[in-house]
Amino acid sequence: MKIKIYTTGGTIDKIYFDQKSDYQVGDPQAKEVLEKANVVLNYEVESIMRKDSLDLTDGDREQIRAKVESASSESIVITHGTDTMVETAKVLESIASKTIILTGSMYPAQFQNSDAVFNIGCAVTAAQILEPGVYIAMNGRIFDPHHVRKNVELNKFEEIM
Amino acid sequence: MKIKIYTTGGTIDKIYFDQKSDYQVGDPQAKEVLEKANVVLNYEVESIMRKDSLDLTDGDREQIRAKVESASSESIVITHGTDTMVETAKVLESIASKTIILTGSMYPAQFQNSDAVFNIGCAVTAAQILEPGVYIAMNGRIFDPHHVRKNVELNKFEEIM
Amino acid sequence: MKIKIYTTGGTIDKIYFDQKSDYQVGDPQAKEVLEKANVVLNYEVESIMRKDSLDLTDGDREQIRAKVESASSESIVITHGTDTMVETAKVLESIASKTIILTGSMYPAQFQNSDAVFNIGCAVTAAQILEPGVYIAMNGRIFDPHHVRKNVELNKFEEIM
Amino acid sequence: MKIKIYTTGGTIDKIYFDQKSDYQVGDPQAKEVLEKANVVLNYEVESIMRKDSLDLTDGDREQIRAKVESASSESIVITHGTDTMVETAKVLESIASKTIILTGSMYPAQFQNSDAVFNIGCAVTAAQILEPGVYIAMNGRIFDPHHVRKNVELNKFEEIM
Numbered sequence: 001m002k003i004k005i006y007t008t009g010g011t012i013d014k015i016y017f018d019q020k021s022d023y024q025v026g027d028p029q030a031k032e033v034l035e036k037a038n039v040v041l042n043y044e045v046e047s048i049m050r051k052d053s054l055d056l057t058d059g060d061r062e063q064i065r066a067k068v069e070s071a072s073s074e075s076i077v078i079t080h081g082t083d084t085m086v087e088t089a090k091v092l093e094s095i096a097s098k099t100i101i102l103t104g105s106m107y108p109a110q111f112q113n114s115d116a117v118f119n120i121g122c123a124v125t126a127a128q129i130l131e132p133g134v135y136i137a138m139n140g141r142i143f144d145p146h147h148v149r150k151n152v153e154l155n156k157f158e159e160i161m
Numbered sequence: 162m163k164i165k166i167y168t169t170g171g172t173i174d175k176i177y178f179d180q181k182s183d184y185q186v187g188d189p190q191a192k193e194v195l196e197k198a199n200v201v202l203n204y205e206v207e208s209i210m211r212k213d214s215l216d217l218t219d220g221d222r223e224q225i226r227a228k229v230e231s232a233s234s235e236s237i238v239i240t241h242g243t244d245t246m247v248e249t250a251k252v253l254e255s256i257a258s259k260t261i262i263l264t265g266s267m268y269p270a271q272f273q274n275s276d277a278v279f280n281i282g283c284a285v286t287a288a289q290i291l292e293p294g295v296y297i298a299m300n301g302r303i304f305d306p307h308h309v310r311k312n313v314e315l316n317k318f319e320e321i322m
Numbered sequence: 323m324k325i326k327i328y329t330t331g332g333t334i335d336k337i338y339f340d341q342k343s344d345y346q347v348g349d350p351q352a353k354e355v356l357e358k359a360n361v362v363l364n365y366e367v368e369s370i371m372r373k374d375s376l377d378l379t380d381g382d383r384e385q386i387r388a389k390v391e392s393a394s395s396e397s398i399v400i401t402h403g404t405d406t407m408v409e410t411a412k413v414l415e416s417i418a419s420k421t422i423i424l425t426g427s428m429y430p431a432q433f434q435n436s437d438a439v440f441n442i443g444c445a446v447t448a449a450q451i452l453e454p455g456v457y458i459a460m461n462g463r464i465f466d467p468h469h470v471r472k473n474v475e476l477n478k479f480e481e482i483m
Numbered sequence: 484m485k486i487k488i489y490t491t492g493g494t495i496d497k498i499y500f501d502q503k504s505d506y507q508v509g510d511p512q513a514k515e516v517l518e519k520a521n522v523v524l525n526y527e528v529e530s531i532m533r534k535d536s537l538d539l540t541d542g543d544r545e546q547i548r549a550k551v552e553s554a555s556s557e558s559i560v561i562t563h564g565t566d567t568m569v570e571t572a573k574v575l576e577s578i579a580s581k582t583i584i585l586t587g588s589m590y591p592a593q594f595q596n597s598d599a600v601f602n603i604g605c606a607v608t609a610a611q612i613l614e615p616g617v618y619i620a621m622n623g624r625i626f627d628p629h630h631v632r633k634n635v636e637l638n639k640f641e642e643i644m
Binding site: 033039157 | 267298
């Protein structure tokens, strides 16, 4: 089984650029996370874009959808900003026969106490086990995109009716 | 769903004691890992023992088995030393109706580049998804205890016939 | 000997606020750094302001100067943004009988590979050894404020004539 | 000014070897610490030995002394185990015209909350400022080898009469 990991940007990939006195999306972090985790998986990481998810357009989401649909792998993980992860998840639902897990993190992977590594572990595991469909892996749980929202105040994803 | 996490020791919980010029099993690390991961799970961590898995006896394994069997939860994660994780997994197979995931790490959770956080993410996810049975979650994959061994030279778990 | 540490903000204290999708000056990091370093020093940390050093006004610099001058301690460390650290250093030169060390970092203390901890170690040591005067401790060296500038492209402080 | 850094082993360089279920002195950590600290110093790191300081013999100390005495640099830092750092410092006192700073750490540099980086910052700064002589840089302070001891219970170095 080969897992294809697509990165789209988001907080998980944000790094600090001192010259700009700012914090911007940098190189995809998923690759380094998986290397350090010493996984025995057959996987490949590909960057589609480097955007804050609040800046994703319909065109961007279609680009992500087309990429995922054309992937030879049936197990997909997408690292994505948390703000509009649910929207992108819904756009991907039309894809058949693939298990697609979206994840991200509230703190950059480069931070000392980031949730990035834990979340990527969850997503990669879910991608190997779950039946075809689209799921969100955040805060240690697996959510149905139609029954989850990001609670911005609490910084957590939560189930909704 | 409530997840019960039992800790038994192993490298994952090893910390450095300068006074002893040595490296020994200390407080269970799983609790701190889950707190930092900001999970929305309902879970409880309980320490059964603090042993290097090479030092586990049949009596210790029976103690672990009895604890797991009597747990009210049906989703169990056990952090354990990697050297004899497979042996303990086989002892637990007689337990019915519970999804039991064993995991650990090659480097202590306290190390900067440890696989501990990633592995706990994998295990906690598998515990919520898999059908009842006993599994090993290491190196990003889920293994059947009867078809896995620890490759000591490569520091990885691998599938065997 | 008691060391007084004043914090003014800067990159060293920047943390990520997911709700704002932004990276802002947060709690002073010097206190936590010194606690983890297990120092046997007699010291006190006081926050004067939480500003990016590009936003410091003459009024702010006067506030810092007045605070330092009135300190009972003769050994002072100031954590400060790197962009205008030299300007603030020059304003402090009129203060007699105190050893004043300014430091900061190019990456936030909260980052995994930050220079913050190293730089605070340098500054705290220089504050105990150097003769009264104002100095800049960055990139492992001690600089005279009149003979140093921040090289933005290289992200380093360098000596100038 | 060029700083010569000699490494001799000790806790600062201890890493975990899973295959040995043990914690042993590995590659010198000082080099990586200085690279991450982004220093503008002219320095060189050389490993003399990789020993726990409790295992150092008179022959080992003479080897260290000979190395330091023959160094072309006048600013020397030695990373060393904390248990017998004072003994080695006293052996080096016969060396003229060099500023020699011994440091180490209570926790390995590879640990998440190690004092290693802070201590190396202190030592490297002291090596550039202090008058020729031998000093110990631990816990944020500079000590005279004749007036310091390691307090094992508290895990700190303290001044003595």
